[in-house]
Structure formats: structure tokens, C-alpha cells
Amino acid sequence: AQTVTQSQPEMSVQEAETVTLSCTYDTSESDYYLFWYKQPPSRQMILVIRQEAYKQQNATENRFSVNFQKAAKSFSLKISDSQLGDAAMYFCASRDDYKLSFGAGTTVTVRA
Amino acid sequence: DTGVSQDPRHKITKRGQNVTFRCDPISEHNRLYWYRQTLGQGPEFLTYFQNEAQLEKSRLLSDRFSAERPKGSFSTLEIQRTEQGDSAMYLCASTPTGPYNEQFFGPGTRLTVL
Numbered sequence: 518a519q520t521v522t523q524s525q526p527e528m529s530v531q532e533a534e535t536v537t538l539s540c541t542y543d544t545s546e547s548d549y550y551l552f553w554y555k556q557p558p559s560r561q562m563i564l565v566i567r568q569e570a571y572k573q574q575n576a577t578e579n580r581f582s583v584n585f586q587k588a589a590k591s592f593s594l595k596i597s598d599s600q601l602g603d604a605a606m607y608f609c610a611s612r613d614d615y616k617l618s619f620g621a622g623t624t625v626t627v628r629a
Numbered sequence: 630d631t632g633v634s635q636d637p638r639h640k641i642t643k644r645g646q647n648v649t650f651r652c653d654p655i656s657e658h659n660r661l662y663w664y665r666q667t668l669g670q671g672p673e674f675l676t677y678f679q680n681e682a683q684l685e686k687s688r689l690l691s692d693r694f695s696a697e698r699p700k701g702s703f704s705t706l707e708i709q710r711t712e713q714g715d716s717a718m719y720l721c722a723s724t725p726t727g728p729y730n731e732q733f734f735g736p737g738t739r740l741t742v743l
Binding site: 521523552554560561562563564567608610615617620622 | 632633660662664669670671672673674677684685720731732734735736737
């Protein structure tokens with residue numbers, strides 16, 4: 518079984534600034550995948566970024582990037598140049614063969 | 630719209646009643662998942678289908694819960710004798726076969742048990 522911990526219930530960021538969301542995980546698998554999902558209020562969950570554990574290079578998707586520290590089992594998300602549309606709940610998730618295990622989420626608010 | 634769809638979007642029921650939810654996955658996605666999300670928490674895995682075969686059920690899925698995917702396309706999740714603790718958002722997701730393919734989520738069905 519995999520467990521995912523997000524220790525920041527809420528984060529606030531000024532528009533155009535950078536915010537970093539923390540995530541730690543615990544797994545006994547040697548091959549696994551990590552994800553950040555975004556869930557806007559009353560809207561469906563969408564994938565922000567994914568990382569394959571065997572890859573050392575950190576994934577980047579436009580303004581979103583991760584800091585993957587495999588030995589520390591840490592997987593943080595950095596949102597650069599924050600925009601009002603980034604306001605949402607963000608979930609860190611790990612995947613074994615098929616199912617996802619999610620953290621409790623971090624609510625991100627963006628101040629104009 | 631070719632995304633995952635769920636019906637109904639909202640359901641209010643009285644304790645003890647039975648409810649059924651439907652999920653239509655993305656066409657040709659052979660894996661389908663059900664998750665439950667309570668307020669302020671992350672989704673929790675309930676069950677998983679590959680085509681019509683139900684391959685795993687979480688211990689969260691009590692005997693009052695049953696899920697089917699009869700023809701390997703849409704799926705239904707039924708809750709019998711609902712309890713107030715069943716109030717939650719029920720999410721469906723689908724994915725094609727593969728070790729790291731993204732799971733595409735539907736909008737969810739929000740269940741309120743009075």
C-alpha cells in the first residue's frame with residue numbers, strides 16, 4: 518500500500534508570484550509514478566503534471582514544475598507566475614500498478 | 630464531449646434508500662475506477678474494472694456497495710440501505726491500458742444522505 522502526505526492544508530500566493538506545495542509519499546514499490554492533480558471548485562479533477570520514478574530529470578509543464586527527491590520520498594510542485602485560474606485544490610498522488618493513492622490536498626488561493 | 634460523464638450529478642436521498650450511479654468512460658478506455666471523496670479530503674479508491682472484470686475492491690466497499698460493468702463500457706455503482714456516512718462525492722475515472730497512463734476523471738456524483 519502507498520501513503521501520500523500533504524502537510525499544507527492551505528497556501529496563498531500573490532498573482533505573478535511563485536508558490537511551492539509539499540508532498541511526501543511512502544511506497545515499497547521500485548517502479549511507481551507520481552502525479553499532481555488540480556480540482557477547481559465544483560469542477561472535475563485534471564492532471565497537472567506527472568513524474569516517472571525511474572526518471573531522474575524533474576518534470577516540467579509550462580509554469581508547473583516538480584522537485585522529485587527519490588531518496589527522501591519527496592515530490593513538491595512549484596507554480597510559477599501564478600494566475601487567478603490556478604486557484605484550486607491540488608492533490609498529490611502516487612500510482613502502483615493501477616490505482617491512485619491521494620494526499621489530503623492543499624487549497625491554493627491566488628490574491629489579485 | 631468525449632470526456633468521462635457521470636449521472637446524476639447530485640443525489641439527495643433518505644437514509645435506508647437505495648441509490649445507483651452511472652459512469653460512462655471515455656470510449657475505448659478499458660480500465661474504469663471508482664473513488665470516493667469526502668469533504669476536504671483526497672479521493673479514496675473503491676474499485677477497479679478492466680473491461681467487464683472487477684479486479685479489485687477496497688475494504689471501504691462494504692457489502693452494501695456493488696459495482697458492475699456488464700459490457701465493458703459504462704459502469705454502475707449501487708449503494709443499498711444508505712447511511713449518513715455514505716454522503717460524499719463519488720468519482721469515476723478511466724484510462725487505457727498502460728502503467729502510467731493518465732486517469733481521466735468525471736465530474737462526480739455528489740450524494741447527500743439525510
